Structures are given as C-alpha cells and as structure tokens.
Amino acid sequence: MTDDPTTTTDPVEQRPSLHTDIGRQRREQHNDVHLTLEDISVRYGSFTAVRGVSLEVPRNEITALIGPSGCGKSTLLRTMNRMNDLIPGASVTGTLRYNGEDIYDADIDPVEVRRRIGMVFQKPNPFPKSIYDNVAFGPRLNGAKHGLDEVVERSLRRAALWDEVKDKLDQSGLSLSGGQQQRLCIARAIAVDPDVILMDEPCSALDPIATLRIEELMQEMTSDYTIVIVTHNMQQAARVSDRTAFFTVDMDDQRKERTGVLVEVDDTETIFTRASDERTEAYITGRFG
Numbered sequence: 001m002t003d004d005p006t007t008t009t010d011p012v013e014q015r016p017s018l019h020t021d022i023g024r025q026r027r028e029q030h031n032d033v034h035l036t037l038e039d040i041s042v043r044y045g046s047f048t049a050v051r052g053v054s055l056e057v058p059r060n061e062i063t064a065l066i067g068p069s070g071c072g073k074s075t076l077l078r079t080m081n082r083m084n085d086l087i088p089g090a091s092v093t094g095t096l097r098y099n100g101e102d103i104y105d106a107d108i109d110p111v112e113v114r115r116r117i118g119m120v121f122q123k124p125n126p127f128p129k130s131i132y133d134n135v136a137f138g139p140r141l142n143g144a145k146h147g148l149d150e151v152v153e154r155s156l157r158r159a160a161l162w163d164e165v166k167d168k169l170d171q172s173g174l175s176l177s178g179g180q181q182q183r184l185c186i187a188r189a190i191a192v193d194p195d196v197i198l199m200d201e202p203c204s205a206l207d208p209i210a211t212l213r214i215e216e217l218m219q220e221m222t223s224d225y226t227i228v229i230v231t232h233n234m235q236q237a238a239r240v241s242d243r244t245a246f247f248t249v250d251m252d253d254q255r256k257e258r259t260g261v262l263v264e265v266d267d268t269e270t271i272f273t274r275a276s277d278e279r280t281e282a283y284i285t286g287r288f289g
Contacts, residue, residue, distance in 0.1 A: 035057035035096070036096070039053070039093075039095070040053045042090065060222050062227045063243045064268065065077065065230045066232070067263075067283065071247040073247055077228060078198075080196070081116075082104070103117075117198060118196070119199075126173030126181050126184050130169060130171060130172060131170075131173050135155050135187050136152055138189075155191040160213070179214065197221070197227050238272050244265070246262075246283065263280055
C-alpha cells in the first residue's frame, strides 16, 4: 500500500457517461440542485405505492425523508437510482433528473445511474469476502485493474474506517462489528466514486454509539457527496439533515389501499419548529404515526 492515496489516477474516472457530455456537465455544473423529482408516482401492478411527489434535493446537503410506516419513503428512495427496475411489476411515472438529465430516459443505462447514485441499506450487508475485496468489488466490476490499493485506502478513509482495519484488510468483512460493517458498506458504495448516496434507515440495526458515529460520518461526507436518508428516528432527522420531507398515507377506503403522498418539504428547522401543515406537526410531536 502507498502512503499517499491520491498519487494514482482513479480508474473509476474512465467509466462511460450517462450521455456523451454528462461527464463534463458533472464537473462544470454549479447548480445547487442535484436531484429533481417532478410528479413521481410508483406502482406495483395496479397498486399505487407513491403518488405525485415533486421535490428537489440540494447538492452537498443531507435530505431526510420521514413519515409513518407504509408511506412509501423507501419506495421513493429506490426510484432515485432505479432500484425499482429490479422489482417485477414496478413502474415509475413522472420525471426524475440528476444534474439535469432524466435518469428514466430510454437511452440511459440504469447500471451507470447506480454508479453515480449509490445505495446503503438498512441492515449492514458486507459480502462474504475480505475487507479489501468488499471495497474493491465495484471498481473491479467496472473493469479497474490498476490503482485498486489507492481506491480501497481512499474509500476506507472517507468512511472513517481505515485506521481501524488497515492492518487486517485480508480478514472477512463479516468479522467486523455492526457499526464497522455499515461503514464498510459506505466505503464500498463510495469506491465507485458516486455523487449521491442514498441511505435507507442505515442506523436502525445499530447501537447508540455506532449510530452516533454513522451520523457524524454523514455530516463529514457532505463536503463530497449529496445524501438522502430515510429514517423513522425523528431525533436523527433533526440532528443530521439540512432539509426534511414529510410523507403520510392517503387512505382509499373504497379500494382499501394506502398510498404514500408528500405533505411538505422545507429546511429541517422549519419542519420541526413551525411546520406549515398540521399533519406534519402531529407526526413530529407524536400525536400520530
């Protein structure tokens, strides 16, 4: 391993673009909005899970999605990197733009979308491989053959895990504690150099100390990444996020169906202290949900 993780050109930078000029746009664009959702609805067959969501995700900030169970927060999160494409019967309508590009255009490669917009899941899910191979997995899949040591070290440093594992990179990722495993999954996600990281309740399976470390890490990471987090923990949303979107469930009594809808989105302090909708205030204060 080299002492300087920045000496070798990142092999991931050679990957293809979403469109021919998206790589240039990615470096030159200074727009404060990273993701734009316009009238997004998600259906599974005839069932509408989420309806008519429009919101903007600011660049280099943490946006929290909150609301009661079943309101479609995780479903909406998965639309942001086309993970719903993998679910039989799922369909998405509306427009979802990343750096101004509609990621659901017919000529956009969903695999490339997921390289740019990474995902960290609720339960830590390291591969049954060494710590090194967990982090190197994505770059290798993308064809990288050189500079992997530097990519692994840089990713582990960014995930605040390097000092804890640098002497045992050949050990299984499954040998780590729960909090370390989740940081390993974060390192694996950022090893392919994404712009945006989606986190689906990343602390729900962790103890309070590990949760605090992940929250600190998320705030540190906003200098390089845009983060969208789903959480049921109101205190966590208040602590870590810059903006908060509150969702609730719209009941169709005739069809006996629950559909997730966006109630409001604003900066987090406003949502938690002077929400504009009484449903938001009722949820925040624990009167329902």
